[in-house]
Amino acid sequence: AIESMERAIALNPRARSIQAQHAATLHILRRFEEAIPYYVRGGDRPDQLARARWALTGDASHLERGDADVSDRLRWEAAMHKGDWDGASDLLRSLPDVFVSAWAWQPIELIEGWVYEGAGRHEEAQAAFEAAARRARDRLEVEPEDERARGSLALALAGLGDLDGAIRTAELAVERQPAFADVVQGPHRLFELAAIHARTGHVEEAVSVLETLLSTPNMYNAVRIEGEFLMRPLRGEPVFEALIERERGRVF
Numbered sequence: 362a363i364e365s366m367e368r369a370i371a372l373n374p375r376a377r378s379i380q381a382q383h384a385a386t387l388h389i390l391r392r393f394e395e396a397i398p399y400y401v402r403g404g405d406r407p408d409q410l411a412r413a414r415w416a417l418t419g420d421a422s423h424l425e426r427g428d429a430d431v432s433d434r435l436r437w438e439a440a441m442h443k444g445d446w447d448g449a450s451d452l453l454r455s456l457p458d459v460f461v462s463a464w465a466w467q468p469i470e471l472i473e474g475w476v477y478e479g480a481g482r483h484e485e486a487q488a489a490f491e492a493a494a495r496r497a498r499d500r501l502e503v504e505p506e507d508e509r510a511r512g513s514l515a516l517a518l519a520g521l522g523d524l525d526g527a528i529r530t531a532e533l534a535v536e537r538q539p540a541f542a543d544v545v546q547g548p549h550r551l552f553e554l555a556a557i558h559a560r561t562g563h564v565e566e567a568v569s570v571l572e573t574l575l576s577t578p579n580m581y582n583a584v585r586i587e588g589e590f591l592m593r594p595l596r597g598e599p600v601f602e603a604l605i606e607r608e609r610g611r612v613f
Contacts, residue, residue, distance in 0.1 A: 362386060377403050385409065389544065389578045390613040393417035407431050412580075415439075419584045434460060437472070441590040446480035459496075464549040464580075466509035468496040474520045479590070490520035508538040508546065512553040524561045531557050540577060548579035556591035564598050571601075575608045583608035 366383040373379060381403025387396035393413045400410035407430045415421050424431060424439035433455040440448035453473060460467040474489035497514035500507060515531035518524075531554040540547030551574040558567035574581055583605045586592060595601040 363390075377405065380404075381406050381409075384413070388413055388416075389580060391416075391578070391582045392612050393582075408435050411435055415588075416582050416585050419588060421588075441475065441479070442588045444479065444590070446476060449476045450480065463545045464509065465512070466497075466500065466507060467513050468493050470496060471513055471517055471520075474517070475590070478520065487521065490517045493517040494521065506537075508534045508550060511537070512550055515553055515557060519557045519560050524557070527557045528554070528561070540574070540579065544577075544579055548574055548577075548581055552581060552586075552589075552591075556589075559592055559594045562594070564595060564600060567595060568598075568600050568604055571604060575604075575611070578613045583611070 369379050380399045384396045384399035384403055393416050396413050400406055411431045421439040421442055424436055433452050437449055437452040458469050470489045471493035474486045474493055477486035477489055494514055494517040497510050500510040511534040515527045519527035535550045535554055538547050538550050540551055551570055555567045555570035587605045
């Protein structure tokens with residue numbers, strides 16, 4: 362795939378869509394340094410370019426300065442990564458009612474719940490997680506095969522303290538949308554399951570899921586996992602730190 366894409370670029374070097382597609386392929390292979398110039402030449406994917414730089418260096422300061430042409434969603438992720446709850450809260454008003462992407466369907470209440478929880482606003486967090494769970498269930502009533510919504514339901518249940526229900530729901534989403542069958546959505550289902558295990562204190566189970574996640578090409582890498590706010594409970598755990606060091610810099 363890499364060779365054929367490079368031949369296509371050689372034949373038509375001004376085709377920006379081919380440049381961007383090649384960048385996305387290199388990104389999935391964790392070849393971030395190679396992907397960045399293709400993202401630049403592709404020109405229309407500022408979030409992906411910023412993510413590649415973030416994954417390469419672990420540094421999100423270019424998003425915090427406010428001068429990068431990226432989405433408020435990505436700025437919010439950077440604030441959560443830093444533990445800047447005030448900054449993350451300020452960005453809530455500019456986020457959509459539902460964040461929809463190829464890999465996620467997240468109602469704003471789920472995002473609010475995470476921010477309020479981080480800020481120590483526990484009653485508001487619980488109310489937000491309850492609303493998020495209701496909306497995810499409503500979505501599944503209409504679209505019962507939307508595993509993105511099932512993943513959000515699992516995360517909302519975890520926020521509410523229904524950890525057994527959260528794990529069962531997340532495991533069902535992984536079963537219905539395995540990573541080997543869907544390179545975009547499947548890995549995120551694994552990430553959600555790992556995050557819920559981390560929240561419950563199931564360190565070994567969380568790391569086992571992360572090992573599976575990092576063993577195949579996808580949009581996650583060790584630097585991103587290390588910085589994810591949902592993985593905060595694992596920081597400092599020897600088995601987690603060993604996984605990150607083992608996988609740091611791995612490419613496909």
